[in-house]
Amino acid sequence: MLTIxxxxxxxxxxxxxxxxxxxxxxxxxxxxxxxxxxxxxxxFERMDGGKITSTIIAQDKAYTAA
Numbered sequence: 914m915l916t917i918x919x920x921x922x923x924x925x926x927x928x929x930x931x932x933x934x935x936x937x938x939x940x941x942x943x944x945x946x947x948x949x950x951x952x953x954x955x956x957f958e959r960m961d962g963g964k965i966t967s968t969i970i971a972q973d974k975a976y977t978a979a
Contacts, residue, residue, distance in 0.1 A: 919949055925956035936960060944971035952976035 920928075925947040936943040942962035947955045952975070959968055 920947065920955055922955060929956055929958050933958065933960060944968050946971040946975035948972075948975040948979045950979055952979040 928947050929945055932943070932945040936945075942960040942964075944957070944959045944963045944967040946957045949955055954972060954975070957968075957972065959965075
């Protein structure tokens with residue numbers, strides 16, 4: 914039987930921190946979404962200056978990646 918370890922909220926926060934650090938490094942404020950394996954949102958962050966239209970795009974991209 915295949916068992917799947919789901920992302921916890923703590924895992925999602927680590928991913929948010931890493932993505933935020935990279936965005937700051939390249940100087941581009943972003944919207945960051947983390948989903949579980951079914952594409953359901955676990956965590957989301959819109960950095961100061963992140964485009965409002967990017968909120969949905971980030972979530973859609975995370976869903977597609979899942």
